[in-house]
Amino acid sequence: PYHVISRVFQGRYLLRPSRTLNRLIAGVIGRAQRLYSDTRIYAITAMSNHVHMMLQGPPRQLVAFIAYVKREISYRWGQHPDVNWPGTMWCEYICTALPTPESQTWCLEYILGHGVKEGLVAKPQLWPGINSAGPLLRDGVIKGEWFDGTAYCRAVDGERRRRHGSLCRQSPAEH
Numbered sequence: 001p002y003h004v005i006s007r008v009f010q011g012r013y014l015l016r017p018s019r020t021l022n023r024l025i026a027g028v029i030g031r032a033q034r035l036y037s038d039t040r041i042y043a044i045t046a047m048s049n050h051v052h053m054m055l056q057g058p059p060r061q062l063v064a065f066i067a068y069v070k071r072e073i074s075y076r077w078g079q080h081p082d083v084n085w086p087g088t089m090w091c092e093y094i095c096t097a098l099p100t101p102e103s104q105t106w107c108l109e110y111i112l113g114h115g116v117k118e119g120l121v122a123k124p125q126l127w128p129g130i131n132s133a134g135p136l137l138r139d140g141v142i143k144g145e146w147f148d149g150t151a152y153c154r155a156v157d158g159e160r161r162r163r164h165g166s167l168c169r170q171s172p173a174e175h
Contacts, residue, residue, distance in 0.1 A: 001042060001054055001097075001107070002062065002096060003053075003110075004094070005051070006066070006090050006093035007049065007050040007090070008050060009088070012049060012089075013048040014049070015046055015050075015051070017048070017130075018128075020080075021080075022128075022130050025046055026130060028069055028076070029044065029069060031068075032068045032072075036061045036064055036065040036068070038058055038061050039061050040056045040057060041053060042108065042132075043107075043132040043136075045114040045129070045130065045131045046129045046130035046131070047129065048129070053111070054098070054104075054111055066095075070088065071088070073089070074088045074089045077089070112124045112131065112132060115129075115131065
């Protein structure tokens with residue numbers, strides 16, 4: 001397993017917890033798990049200006065998983081009116097191997113303890129943002145929403161074509 005830390009650009013508080021953001025992050029993570037099925041996520045905590053994850057998987061897939069998560073959150077959340085952040089909102093990430101059971105236990109405690117160690121909440125499961133503590137105490141599932149924008153655009157374009165004919169009509173001279 002690996003401990004991944006990714007910070008928001010300039011430490012800005014672009015990930016302030018909200019129901020909308022939590023569902024978005026959980027949806028992006030869920031979609032990433034489907035796309036990169038050999039990557040396992042053991043824990044995650046999303047703070048206002050950084051994210052911690054404990055992951056395991058083939059190195060190339062981990063890199064792709066992390067890139068996908070950061071790209072999708074940047075694109076989807078950056079367009080939100082309260083954020084209005086063009087482009088990536090992330091700095092580089094740090095990925096540290098956890099080769100021993102002790103290092104893995106320490107990392108899990110560290111990730112789950114966010115919010116408490118900063119004095120923001122009394123218990124990890126009370127953190128209003130994404131945090132694996134509550135789900136690990138219940139069913140182990142963080143629920144989110146995934147909006148497939150590509151499928152939506154294809155469906156809208158297909159309906160438009162069905163109603164109005166081809167959008168790319170050729171003039172007789174082009175035949």
